Amino acid sequence: xxxxxxxxxxxxxxxxxxxxxxxxxxxxxxxxxxxxxxxxxxxxxxxxxxxxxxxxxxxxxxxxxxxxxxxxxxxxxxxxxxxxxxxxxxxxxxxxxxxxxxxxxxxxxxxxxxxxxxxxxxxxxxxxxxxxxxxxxxxxxxxxxxxxxxxxxxxxxxxxxxxxxxxxxxxxxxxxxxxxxxxxxxxxxxxxxxxxxxxxxxxxxxxxxxxxxxxxxxxxxxxxxxxxxxxxxxxxxxxxxxxxxxxxxxxxxxxxxxxxxxxxxxxxxxxxxxxxxxxxxxxxxxxxxxxx
Numbered sequence: 150x151x152x153x154x155x156x157x158x159x160x161x162x163x164x165x166x167x168x169x170x171x172x173x174x175x176x177x178x179x180x181x182x183x184x185x186x187x188x189x190x191x192x193x194x195x196x197x198x199x200x201x202x203x204x205x206x207x208x209x210x211x212x213x214x215x216x217x218x219x220x221x222x223x224x225x226x227x228x229x230x231x232x233x234x235x236x237x238x239x240x241x242x243x244x245x246x247x248x249x250x251x252x253x254x255x256x257x258x259x260x261x262x263x264x265x266x267x268x269x270x271x272x273x274x275x276x277x278x279x280x281x282x283x284x285x286x287x288x289x290x291x292x293x294x295x296x297x298x299x300x301x302x303x304x305x306x307x308x309x310x311x312x313x314x315x316x317x318x319x320x321x322x323x324x325x326x327x328x329x330x331x332x333x334x335x336x337x338x339x340x341x342x343x344x345x346x347x348x349x350x351x352x353x354x355x356x357x358x359x360x361x362x363x364x365x366x367x368x369x370x371x372x373x374x375x376x377x378x379x380x381x382x383x384x385x386x387x388x389x390x391x392x393x394x395x396x397x398x399x400x401x402x403x404x405x406x407x408x409x410x411x412x413x414x415x416x417x418x419x420x421x422x423x424x425x426x427x428x429x430x431x432x433x434x435x436x437x438x439x440x441x
Contacts, residue, residue, distance in 0.1 A: 159195070171199045235260045244433035246440070248403075255283030255325075256401045259294055261302050267335040270302055273346065274327040274369075275401040282323065289319055305329045305342035306386040309369065313344070313377070313384070316370035324368040328399065332391070339389045339397070344369050347405065350425055352396040357425040360397075363387055396433060398425065404440065 158176075161169040173193040180187035234247060235258075249256055255276025262269060274290060276283040293315050294302075301307050308329055316325050328349070330341035345368030351360045364385035367377070377383045391397075405421055428436050 162192075170194065171196045234258065242433075244437045246437045249279075254279045255287060255323075256403060257287040257290060258399070259291065261294065263299060263303065263331075268303075268331055268333050271330045271332065271397075271399055272308075272327070273329075273399045273401065274325050275346065275403070276320075276325050277323045277368075282321075286316065286320060286323060286325065289315065290325070303331060303340075304386065305331060305340055306384045309342045309344050309366075309384040310374045313369040313374050317373060320370040324370045326368045326402070330397075330399075332397075337390065337392045337394075339391055340386055341389060342366075342384050342386045344384060347400060347402050349400070350398040350422070351391070351394050352398070352425070352429055353393050354395060357422060357429055359422065360389060362389075398436075 158174045159171070160174050161171055164170055171194075173195050175191040175193075177189050178186060179189045235243075235245070243260065245258070247256070247258075255278060256274075257276070258271070258273040260269065260271060272294060274287070276286045290312065293312055294308075297308065297311070301311065309327060312325075312327070324345070326346040327344040328341065328346040330339050330349075332339045341362065343362045343364060344366050348362060349360050351358055364387055366382060366384050372380075372382075374383060424440065425436075428439060431439065
């Protein structure tokens with residue numbers, strides 16, 4: 150003993166069967182000075198505790214390994230999701246910015262082409278929530294869009310109606326805001342349908358305005374299209390005159406939420422509108438990049 154006492158000294162004791170027993174050993178000299186030394190020992194069996202510690206260490210190692218595998222899977226999922234987005238080099242007059250909150254998420258957009266080169270379809274959506282489940286629904290949307298005929302692609306209300314019932318089958322309570330627009334450059338008009346998504350902004354040479362559509366509808370994946378029709382809330386197409394307009398900004402609510410966080414409690418719709426007005430003469434690339 151070092152001094153008069155020792156506490157919780159961890160030792161291994163050999164048993165009669167030659168196995169070892171892990172114990173905490175505590176000792177104290179209880180005899181008076183000058184008398185024959187008398188030591189009182191306390192032995193606590195910690196074999197079970199050691200086994201638990203060993204088991205926890207093994208489980209921690211397994212969890213770390215699983216986390217590494219999950220990170221690799223998420224990285225692969227992010228690459229796959231990015232591959233579903235339109236290639237920038239094919240967008241001669243369209244500028245895009247895609248910044249998901251997590252590695253994968255529910256924000257999605259696509260550019261759809263027609264035989265009539267004067268037309269182009271713009272689809273944008275946002276699945277409620279984040280992560281792999283939301284990304285899975287975006288993959289379903291992408292697949293559905295590219296299986297639709299040109300006749301359906303040319304009819305925004307019909308496209309959203311079909312997507313609504315598809316998403317309802319897979320969403321498990323995750324609704325999807327969406328906006329689909331078919332822009333006709335020759336007629337200077339846009340045929341679009343709304344499903345709970347933020348309204349786009351339209352630019353002219355001296356003005357920027359929020360395009361508030363007349364037929365504001367619920368997000369996809371909440372009620373069946375039959376039920377929506379019964380409630381007179383089915384998805385409707387409407388024509389917007391774009392004469393004199395120069396650009397349109399489509400976005401998900403992640404944009405206005407991010408702007409709001411940067412500027413504290415400032416009302417984000419006003420913040421975005423002011424930014425667009427101040428920078429309306431910038432190139433599309435600089436306009437989009439400057440938001441963040």
